[in-house]
Amino acid sequence: MSKLLNIALIGNPNTGKTSLFNTLTGLNQKVGNYPGITVDKKTGKCKLSDTISAEIIDLPGTYSLNASSEDENIAVKVLSEKGNVNYPDIVVVIADVENLKRNLLLYTQVKDLGLPTVLAINMQDIMASKGISIDIDALENELNTKIALISTKKNIGIANLKEILVAYKSIPLVPCDVCDTSILIDKSLNKKQQQHKDTVKRYQFIKIALENNYKVEVHRAKGFRAKLDKVLTHRVFGYLIFFTILFNIFQALFIWSEYPMELIDSLFAFLSDWAKGNLPAGGFTRLLSEGIIPGIGGIVIFIPQIAFLFLFLSILEETGYMSRVVFLMDKIMRKFGLSGKSVVPLISGTACAIPAIMAARNIENWKERLITILVTPFTTCAARLPVYAIIISLVIPKGNSFLGMNNHALVLMSLYVLGFAAAILSAYILNKTLKIKSKSYFVIEMPNYKMPLFKNVFYNVLDKTKAFVYGAGKIILAVSILLWVLASYGPGKEFNQAESIVKIEYAHLDENTLESKIASYKLEHSYIGTFGKFIEPSIKPLGYDWKIGIALLTSFAAREVFVGTLATIYSVGSEDEATLMEKMKKEVHLDTMKPVFDFPTGISLLLFYAFAMQCMSTVAIVKKETNGWKWPLIQMFGMTIFAYLVALVSYQVLH
């Protein structure tokens, strides 16, 4: 029987904590949640020796145990509550060899909790080039622990670390004893002043501990960082480089994901057809082929875009470039009530607002963070693309008009610009109207430049994509099933006796036409059709009929459901095999016989989707991040009313 140890991993950001976690656990890791909050809980299994295995928990990166955010609070809870399910047998504090001084602050705090605390000093591989030398034995004595000198990049020292962990019982439990309790009971100081005094004490202790045991020859290899900084944060080139990178990312996103997306699309169409043709006919087969399979397909189709975006973003983060962008953009963003750190959420928002809003967590200033959360859903997320794609190809004539640019591409690009403009402008308005006083705190570490590690990028992309599929996926799937049920059943005798009613009314029609007449009559009188008709008067001024109305309603759960709904509505309504686009083209208003999807209606729809808040998952995440219903409701109604008005004006002008 092998023994299972609980090991907690903690460290400053940018120390290679995640690399060590990935090295130790490999693919045996999973991401879960701590009860009640949205902080990711990463755990994984690792074999330490033939008889001993460990469950490793990767705690959020933090500079200290003076918790000031939800993420840091988790670390404190896990390490200090003996009853906590995650309470560890051993703690590994991982530190960056180049900045041991600062990293040891966290070490002394953890050590004082009375747990066996191992210090892993990372980036052993750069010691020679940076002229760093450490007397490990002497330092082990000063710090009262075992030290493993490792390199997660070169895979050095991992076996030694495992040996230390196996023999954890020999690690002294004595605290560093730097915490002066007189500070903590001094009533004349507030909490922050106490924490300041405590930090000063700890730094004094660290200074003494490192005095003779840690040496750096100062004038070695400092040039690379400085030279790169000069270019990347230059007042002209800095912005130029940033926007060039951004532009290329977006372009690659489209080109690279086009092929896999088409593949996924046809795969699910095939599956749906196969199910329809090969399973015994009946309610369940219809639910499967018309509800569940297209529903899952609607989620899977976004994976390529989301994965590629997070691939680029995690490369930018890993290299250390993202901090330079934050530094470069802060002053400009502040004019709009945002922070330099809002750049990451706003870019992530072009894939999906959910991880984007979570990325706003490291904005210290509450007002700036709130505004970032509120405006991020304006950026054009991946879910809007299928809606844009189908409407654009329906109502915008093909051809080149502007600088040789394809009309369709031009309109799509304008919609992206429109999304960003709406985000920035609403941020400006919110900044002027919100009366929130908070200090203009802003601290960002400027890490060393480094080559991104493949395994870190890989696991990051995997985690983020999984989080999207499971998070947003559940809702999209549930809505597709609900939708199918509402469209397949109806109240009253019109629905239930559709067949006989239509047969009497259209007795002269041939069998095929009759079939489709019955189907569309059924849809019209189904639950969802009844509801669509009910709201028709309110959306008629926008140029929509009741079928678009249904799609509009269902897409309040998630935007991309719009296309799926229309597909359901039109395939439920007719049996011929034309593609959705052709069917939409043929749709006419019954009273005027004019096409439904004409230019004014198309533009009105595009604008509505650009601005309206139609994503239940986003509402849910905003509620969690702002601790209440106030802000998500303000956001939802604000965005949707604005979208309604813009669509109304555009239709009435163009019509």
Add this chain to the structure above:
Amino acid sequence: MTIADLIEGDKAIITSFIVDEIPLKLIEMGCIAGNSVELVQSAPLKDPLYLNINGTFLAIRKETASQILVKKI
């Protein structure tokens, strides 16, 4: 003088600041009286400031920087 008064390349020693006026995170990262600070670079619009405090490279806004008194060396 404060950190906000330094020019690029200047090195100084932190002398004092009002604890309640600066973020705790900055203190934890090494902003403590007696530690060294160097202005590595200002952002293009002169704000934020890119510093090296006690061996840690970080950026803070001018508003915070002007709260931290220093002595040039």
